[in-house]
Amino acid sequence: MPTVRPRAAAPPIPPASSALGHALLIMGDKWNLQIVRAVFDDTVRFAQLRDRLGISDAVLSHRLGRLVDDRILDAQPYSTSPPRNEYRLTDLGCDLWPAFVALWNWDRCWTPDRPTTLLRHRICGHVITPVFGCGDCQAIGVTARDVRTDVDAPLLIDVADRRSRRTARSDAAALDSCSVLADRWSTFLLAAALEGNRRFGDFQDRLGSISPVTLTDRLAYFVDQGMLIRTPIVDGARRQEYRTTPKSLDFFPVFAALNSWAARHLSEYGRSGLTIVHNAGDHLLEPRYTCNACNAELHRTDTEFRRLRR
Template sequence: MAEKNGDPESHRSALGQALALLGDMWTLRIVMWVFIGKRRFQDVRKTLSISDPVLSRRLNALVDAEILQTHRYQTNPPRYDYLLTDRGLELWQVLVAMWAWDRRWAGRHHRDARTQLRHLPCDNVVRPVFGCGCCGAIGVTARDVRGKVDDQLLADFSYRRGRRSPSLTADIDATGVLGDRWSTFLLSDAFTGTHRFNDFQANLGISPVTLAQRLNLFVEAGLMTRDEPASARRPEYRLTPKALDFFDVTTTINGWAQRWLSEDGHSGLSLTHVPCGQELVPQHTCNACNQPLRRTEIRFEGKIGSL
C-alpha cells in the first residue's frame, strides 16, 4: 500500500482509520464510561480493572484522535478529567448498536446484561430498532442493503493484518469482535455475499491457518453455520441471525467514519438501501413511541459492568 512520508495512515480509507482506532477491546468501553459520566482516570481504571499504562495509552490515542479532550479540574497538583468532543459524542450510535447486540446475543452473564436504555421523551425503557434515516424504514438488515467496497479499503486489510489481536473465545461479545484484527473484515466480507473458504482467503489476503481458526470460532460461537452442499467440494459458510445483527454495529461505525474521518464523505464502503435507492443513513428508532433516537434524549441506566 502506498505511504506518505513512511506513514501508512496518510492513505488509509476513513473506515480503515475508524476500525484501526475503534477496533480494540478497550477503546469503546472507555468511550462508553466517559459518555455516561465517568471522566476521571481513576474512575475508569477502577471500573474496567485496566492497568495504568494500558489506560494511559488508550486515553492518549483518543485525545490524539480528537475523540476526547482533557479538562484540568485541579491545579496543585495538576489533575485532569476527560470529556467527549463533538466527534466523540457522535459515537453514541455505535455504543447503542453494540449495547443492543450484546443484550440480544451475549447472554445473561454479560457484564452489561442488567443495563437499560431509556428514551427520555416517552420515558420508556426501549430496545432500539435499526433503520434508514433517508426513507424512515425500520427493521433494516444486511439483506436490504447492497454494498460496494473501494480498492483502498481492500488494501487496508493488508495493513490490519499485521496488528496484534487478543485471543478470541466462543464466549464473544461486540468488543471482542471489534477487538480482533480479522473478525470485523471477515464479517464484512460475508455481508457482501462471500461464502467459501478460497474466496475469503483471496478477498482478505489472510493465511489459511488464521482463516480456518476464525471460521471455526465463528461456527462455535454461533455466528456462522458450516454447510456442505452435495455438489460442492468445499463447505460454505453462512451467516446466522446473530452475525447478521452485527451489521448494525459495522454500519454505524461506517456512518461515523463517513462524517468525521472523510473529507469527501466516502469511507471506503458504500451501502445502498435497496428499497429507497439511497445511501443508507444509520438511524435507531424507539420501539415504544416509534420516534428516532437522539443523543441528547437517551440515557443508559442500571449496572454497567467492567471487563
C-alpha cells in the same frame, strides 16, 4: 441498472485508503470500546476508568493517548498539582453514539445472561428497545437482508505500525460485543462476511495482509461462536464456504453506523470505501434509531443508559 443518489460529486477514493478500515481499526479493540462506552456513561477520570474496567495503568494510558490522537476523546485538565485530566468525548466521539446503541442492542439480544443496562427515552419516559432503520426514507426494521453493498476501496489500510495487532480474544461461551470486536482481524473478518464474502480466498483478498493461519483461526472462532456456519460449496464437495447466521446478521447495524460515521468524519470525500444501498428505495442507507414506544427518532441527548446493579 438502478441509480444510487451520490452524497456529492467527488473524485474516487484513492485505492490505498479506506475510511471504514480506519474506523474499524479504531473501534476494533476491546479496551477502546470499553473506554469509550464508560466515558459515554460519564466515567471520565483515569482512576475511575481503571477501577471500573479492571485495566492496567500502562494499557489504559496507551489507549487513552491513542483515543486522544484519533480525536475521539479530549484530555481536559482538572488539577495542575499533580497534573490530572478528565477525558471527555469530542464531537467526533459523541457521533459514535449510534454505533454504541447498536452494540448495546446486540448484547441485549444475544447475551441475555450478562448484566447490562436499560435505555430510557426521556421524551416519552419509557424504557425502550431502539429500532434500526433508514433516515432517508423513514423505514424501520431495516436488516442486512434489505441492503446491498458496493466496495469502493480496500477494507484494510496499512496502519499496523502504531497499533497492537491483537488483543486477546475471549473464548467464553457467552460472547459479547466486545469479544466480537476483540481484535482487528476479527473486526475486519466480520465486516467482510457482512459484505457477502464467503470463501477463504475471498476473505484473503478483502483483508489484504492477513496470514492463512490467522484467517483460519478467526474463521474457526466465529464458527464456534455461532457467527458463521460452514457449508459445502457444492453438495458433497470438500471445499467449503462460510455463511452468516442470524447472530452475525444482527451485527449489521454496528457496521452500518460505523460506516456512516467514517464517511462523515474520516474521509475528505465523504465516502467510506463501502457504499450501503437500501434496496427498498434504491438510495444510500442513512442509519438511524427510533423509539419502539413513541416512534420518535432517537438522539443521544434525549436518551439515558441506566446500569443494572448486580
